[in-house]
Amino acid sequence: MKVIIIGAGTGGMCLAHGLRRAGVDVAVHERDRTRTSGLHGYRVGISPNGARALKACLSPELFATFVATTAAPYDTLAMLTERYRTLLTMSFDDLPHTSGDPEDSEHNVSRMTLRQVLFTGMEDVITFDRRFTHYSQHPDGRVTAHFDDGSSDTGDLLVGADGAGSPVRRQYLPHARHTETGLVGIGGKTLLTERTEALLPDPVRNGFGMCFDRRGQFGITHVMRMPWGGVDGPGSNDEGLVERWPGLRFDNTTDHVSWAITTSRTLAPADVLEREGADLVALAGELGADWDPRWLDLIATSDPGAAVALSIRTADPVPAWTPSTVTMLGDAIHTMTPGRGAGANTALRDARELRDRLVRVRDGELGLVEAVGEYEDLMRRYSSLAVRESLEFMNDNGTARRPVIGPLSVLAQRTGMRLVDRIPPAKRRMARGFQKVRDSELV
Numbered sequence: 001m002k003v004i005i006i007g008a009g010t011g012g013m014c015l016a017h018g019l020r021r022a023g024v025d026v027a028v029h030e031r032d033r034t035r036t037s038g039l040h041g042y043r044v045g046i047s048p049n050g051a052r053a054l055k056a057c058l059s060p061e062l063f064a065t066f067v068a069t070t071a072a073p074y075d076t077l078a079m080l081t082e083r084y085r086t087l088l089t090m091s092f093d094d095l096p097h098t099s100g101d102p103e104d105s106e107h108n109v110s111r112m113t114l115r116q117v118l119f120t121g122m123e124d125v126i127t128f129d130r131r132f133t134h135y136s137q138h139p140d141g142r143v144t145a146h147f148d149d150g151s152s153d154t155g156d157l158l159v160g161a162d163g164a165g166s167p168v169r170r171q172y173l174p175h176a177r178h179t180e181t182g183l184v185g186i187g188g189k190t191l192l193t194e195r196t197e198a199l200l201p202d203p204v205r206n207g208f209g210m211c212f213d214r215r216g217q218f219g220i221t222h223v224m225r226m227p228w229g230g231v232d233g234p235g236s237n238d239e240g241l242v243e244r245w246p247g248l249r250f251d252n253t254t255d256h257v258s259w260a261i262t263t264s265r266t267l268a269p270a271d272v273l274e275r276e277g278a279d280l281v282a283l284a285g286e287l288g289a290d291w292d293p294r295w296l297d298l299i300a301t302s303d304p305g306a307a308v309a310l311s312i313r314t315a316d317p318v319p320a321w322t323p324s325t326v327t328m329l330g331d332a333i334h335t336m337t338p339g340r341g342a343g344a345n346t347a348l349r350d351a352r353e354l355r356d357r358l359v360r361v362r363d364g365e366l367g368l369v370e371a372v373g374e375y376e377d378l379m380r381r382y383s384s385l386a387v388r389e390s391l392e393f394m395n396d397n398g399t400a401r402r403p404v405i406g407p408l409s410v411l412a413q414r415t416g417m418r419l420v421d422r423i424p425p426a427k428r429r430m431a432r433g434f435q436k437v438r439d440s441e442l443v
Contacts, residue, residue: 001368003015004159006158007160007330030130035119035128047106050344050345062117071225073105074207074208081414087418110226120245132145160332161332164335178315180313184263187307189258200298204221224253259302314335336391350375353379
C-alpha cells in the first residue's frame with residue numbers, strides 16, 4: 001500500500017510520520033519551494049487532542065523533541081476591554097484534564113518550530129516545490145496525482161491535506177463550499193524585549209490576552225518565550241537538540257509577542273486583503289485608534305514584514321459522500337474560524353484516526369475503501385462540532401457590529417464577564433466550554 005499526501009502542513013506531516021512508523025509507503029508533495037518557505041503563522045496552541053495524535057504518530061524521540069521545543073506554558077488567560085481594564089482572568093491550572101502528562105496537556109508552540117520538528121527525519125519522504133493540479137483514478141483502484149511541472153505519482157490512496165483552498169477538494173467535492181463570516185483578521189509579531197513586555201497588561205505577560213472594544217472588534221496577544229539557551233533539563237539547550245535532530249537548524253524562532261486584531265469587513269477598507277508590510281501594520285493601528293496606547297505601541301513596533309491579513313471563513317456542512325481512494329483531512333475538508341483554536345488540533349486528530357484505520361488495512365482487517373469510509377464517518381461528526389463551536393465563538397464576540405443594539409451588546413458582554421469572574425463555578429463552566437472541542441476525552 002502506498003499513500004500520497006498533498007500538503008506538508010501539520011496534519012499531513014503527522015499522518016506521514018504515523019504511516020512511515022507503521023511500515024506503510026508514503027510520499028508527501030508540498031508546494032512551498034523549501035522547508036523554510038512561506039509565512040505559516042506564529043503561534044498555535046496544541047491541545048490534548050493534538051498532543052495525543054502527535055504522540056501516537058511520532059517516534060518517542062521526536063515527540064520528546066516536540067515537547068522540549070514548545071514555548072513556556074501560560075499562567076493566565078485574561079479578557080480585557082480595549083483600554084486594558086480587566087473583565088475576567090482564568091488560571092490555566094483551572095482548565096480541565098491537564099494531568100501534567102505531555103499528551104494530556106496544552107502546549108504553546110511556534111508554528112515554524114513545529115514545522116521543522118515535523119520535517120526532521122522525513123527528508124526522503126517530502127518533495128518540495130511540487131504544485132498539485134489534479135488527480136486521476138484508475139480501473140484497478142489506484143490513483144495518480146499530477147503536478148504542474150508535468151510529473152506525477154501513483155499510489156493506492158490520495159490524501160488532500162492541502163489547506164482551505166484545497167485543489168483536491170475542488171475536484172473531489174466541488175459542491176463543498178466556504179462561507180465568509182464577514183470578519184477579517186490582521187496579525188503580526190513583535191520581538192519580545194523588556195520594553196515590549198512592559199507594553200502588555202500584567203495579567204497577560206505570561207499568558208494569553210483577549211481585548212474587546214465597543215465596535216465588536218477584538219484583539220489577541222500570545223507571549224512566546226522559547227526554551228533556547230538554557231542549561232537545565234533535556235531540550236532546554238538548543239545546541240543539543242540541533243545536534244540530535246539536524247533538521248531543527250532551519251528554525252530561527254525567537255521570543256516574541258504574537259498579536260492579531262479581528263474586525264468586521266464593514267469597518268475595514270475594501271482593499272484590506274491586498275495590503276502588506278508597513279501599510280498593513282498602520283491599518284491595524286488605525287482600527288484600534290482608541291485602544292490603550294500600549295497596544296498601539298506594541299503594534300507600531302512590530303515587524304512589518306511579518307504582518308498578514310486574512311479573510312475568516314468557515315466550511316459549510318457537506319452531506320456524506322461515497323468513500324473512495326481519495327480522502328481529505330484538516331482545513332482541506334473542515335475549514336473553521338480561529339475562535340476555539342481547534343483547527344490544527346482537529347487536523348492532528350484526523351491524522352491519527354486515518355493512520356489507525358490504514359494500519360488495519362495493512363493488517364488485513366479492513367479493505368481500503370472501507371477504512372476510508374469509517375474514518376470519514378467519524379471525522380464528519382467531530383469536525384462538524386468543532387466548526388460550529390468555532391463559528392459560534394466568533395459570532396458571540398461580534399454582536400457589537402450590529403447597529404443600535406451594538407452598545408447594549410457590549411454592555412451585556414462586559415457585565416457577563418465580570419459576573420463570571422466573581423463566581424468560581426461559572427468560571428469553571430466557562431473553562432470547560434473552552435476545552436470542549438479541544439479535548440475529545442473530557443467527560
